[in-house]
Amino acid sequence: MNEIIADVLVIGGGMAAGWAAISAAKTGARVVIADKGFMGTSGVTAPAGPNHWWVPPEPGLRKAAVERRLESTFGLADPVWMERIIDITWQSIPEIAPWYPFSGDGKNGTFRSGLRGPEYLRALRQYATKLGVIILDQHPVLELLARQDGSIGGAAGYDRLNDRPWNARTGAVILATGGCAFRSGLLGSYNNTGDGYLMGVEAGAELSGMEFCVSYSISPAWLSTRTLPYTGARYFNAEGQLLSIPGWDKPREYLCKLADAFRTGPVYADLHEAPVGLPAVIREIQPATVAAFERRGLDMFQDRFEVKLFGEGTIRGIGGLRIIDDVCATAVPGLFAAGDAATREHIAGATSGGGAQNAAWALSSGVLSGTGAAREAKKRRKALNQSEKLNPLGGPGLRPSDTIKTVDNKAAIQTAQNEILDLDKALWRNETKLSSSASLLDAAWSEIRNNLQGRNLDAVSARETAAMVATARWCNASALVRKESRGMHVREDYSQQSPEYQSHIITGGLDKITSYLEKPRVAEVVS
Amino acid sequence: MITEILSERCNNCNTCVAVCPDHVLDLAKNDQPPAIARPDQCQTCFLCELYCPEDAIYVAVVVPRSELQNDPMGNIRRDYGWDGHKEEPLKNFWQLGGLLREGVMISSARYALQQSDDKKPEKKI
Known part of the structure; x- marks a missing residue:
């Protein structure tokens, strides 16, 4: 067994993981990143190009930016958190200048707020390496390891290129495993199967805001791409009639109208009315988007093409591990969460923050969790080399509770997709639909729990299947408990926003899921 | 989906195997290029192509390369500017x-x- 010893283990290899490792390493901590794939290509940022929330440090400007954003958070965001992430983002991006080819902003300045994915992740990797971070690519983590006192002291995984298990003994662990889009095909999300949620909950952490997972992006039906070219798209039905679809300034109406159109048949789009400046620069801004058409034999600005909505789950949605302080600690000692693995409610509330806020969150929560985890690890440093027995915490997919049997992984994942991503179920929720989804998801879960065991390399996909079904159950359970409509969560049976629910829905548990309102507004008892 | 690793261009460096986020490829063996072992896991992100220094990889989008009028082999690395031909690859970003x-x-x-x-x-x- 290949055992790694370090202060901080970062699980994941995207933006949040990179910034977490960098910030921990800056404090002098010994840091290891373990990613399922490759730090540089893994996750949804790598094939994309995020714009960050970018506001200069002028009090008036920042206050105004926060206030403007607060208006669309449906009462669930925190202005202190928002100001914090604006500031950390502003301070951090210039640090990668030695490794990132920054160019002009069209006004004689340097453009820093937006970064192209492959170069961004490559820069984070080089920066981390410069700071002494050890990067383990192709090292999926299968489970967390706990010390005798229940705190997190490491993780165990599988080295998939060398076909052997590995483990790490560390002072603290950061889950930066991304969100979960249930393998919808969303660009870059194949790896984002909710592994961190599963590992976190197994350790005793809770989730927050999982009902806010109703988010979709439009793309050519055959391949999910970045969506820049489609903001001005025209939509048509199979008969070639122009459809009346609201603009992107009304995200809910836009989505509902498109969903109506898909119910009657295939939907097509063209880019005849795209911004006139787009064709000249799209190949540079999003080369992969151009390839999606060119390699299909289509002219993206001339030809009409079929489109599809790709589910974004908790990636563009909001839910994730609940964090309890301003360094992104979970309630489990030694365990931290960053990026889409953590809840984004503090800055996004009940609506997706949009790309810019979300990127700022991934960066800042990474930076904060890195400092928090390094501080925690320093306290543990003396005890680290002792041979304290660590308890493996992984259950489903690794240690079935009953007889080992063949489980149809594909069918289980299909169930999670059907129940969470189906447009009719997601956009218009109600008690009947959610209860029916709950029983189907519970049945899939029982089979996984009782019978599924992946060995060696198969353990990776077994855990991914378990994590996706578990995540679907948490999303569904949270949606059942929020008996109101708020932001992206819309209930047919509770169509109004209710002041009683101006709080977070906290969800946890594996076999028995518990989901509750964090701060119930109890009516005063008049005696 | 990744469909081709051209053996006449591939130098068996295994970079694509290491950088694939989704474990689609197996390491090169016996002087043969890496094997496309798990194509169903390919998410068509084109990033293996971007990282291939020899332009030996083709990631197809539904249509086989042979049916296209212009051969797009190498386009990804060129468009990103990773082939070194652009001084400022992000000039318009x-x-x-x-x-x-x-x-x-x-x-x-x-x-x-x-x-x-x-x-x-x-x-x-």
Whole structure:
């Protein structure tokens, strides 16, 4: 067994993981990143190009930016958190200048707020390496390891290129495993199967805001791409009639109208009315988007093409591990969460923050969790080399509770997709639909729990299947408990926003899921 | 989906195996290029192509390369500017936000116009 010893283990290899490792390493901590794939290509940022929330440090400007954003958070965001992430983002991006080819902003300045994915992740990797971070690519983590006192002291995984298990003994662990889009095909999300949620909950952490997972992006039906070219798209039905679809300034109406159109048949789009400046620069801004058409034999600005909505789950949605302080600690000692693995409610509330806020969150929560985890690890440093027995915490997919049997992984994942991503179920929720989804998801879960065991390399996909079904159950359970409509969560049976629910829905548990309102507004008892 | 690793170009460096986020490839063996062992896991992100220094990889989008009029082999690395031909590969990247907002304005204005057109016949009644 290949055992790694370090202060901080970062699980994941995207933006949040990179910034977490960098910030921990800056404090002098010994840091290891373990990613399922490759730090540089893994996750949804790598094939994309995020714009960050970018506001200069002028009090008036920042206050105004926060206030403007607060208006669309449906009462669930925190202005202190928002100001914090604006500031950390502003301070951090210039640090990668030695490794990132920054160019002009069209006004004689340097453009820093937006970064192209492959170069961004490559820069984070080089920066981390410069700071002494050890990067383990192709090292999926299968489970967390706990010390005798229940705190997190490491993780165990599988080295998939060398076909052997590995483990790490560390002072603290950061889950930066991304969100979960249930393998919808969303660009870059194949790896984002909710592994961190599963590992976190197994350790005793809770989730927050999982009902806010109703988010979709439009793309050519055959391949999910970045969506820049489609903001001005025209939509048509199979008969070639122009459809009346609201603009992107009304995200809910836009989505509902498109969903109506898909119910009657295939939907097509063209880019005849795209911004006139787009064709000249799209190949540079999003080369992969151009390839999606060119390699299909289509002219993206001339030809009409079929489109599809790709589910974004908790990636563009909001839910994730609940964090309890301003360094992104979970309630489990030694365990931290960053990026889409953590809840984004503090800055996004009940609506997706949009790309810019979300990127700022991934960066800042990474930076904060890195400092928090390094501080925690320093306290543990003396005890680290002792041979304290660590308890493996992984259950489903690794240690079935009953007889080992063949489980149809594909069918289980299909169930999670059907129940969470189906447009009719997601956009218009109600008690009947959610209860029916709950029983189907519970049945899939029982089979996984009782019978599924992946060995060696198969353990990776077994855990991914378990994590996706578990995540679907948490999303569904949270949606059942929020008996109101708020932001992206819309209930047919509770169509109004209710002041009683101006709080977070906290969800946890594996076999028995518990989901509750964090701060119930109890009516005063008049005696 | 990744469909080709050309053996006449591939130098068996295994970079693509290491950088694939989704474990599609197996390491090169016996002087043969890496094997496309798990194509169903390929998410068509084109990043193996971007990282291939020899332009030996082709990631197809539904249509086989042989059926296309212009051969797109190597386009990804060239478009990203990773082949070294561009001095400033991100010269126009700043336009991202403005173009996005412009598109939103176009679709919003079109919808507003459609709505007012829809209402016109009612007014006549």
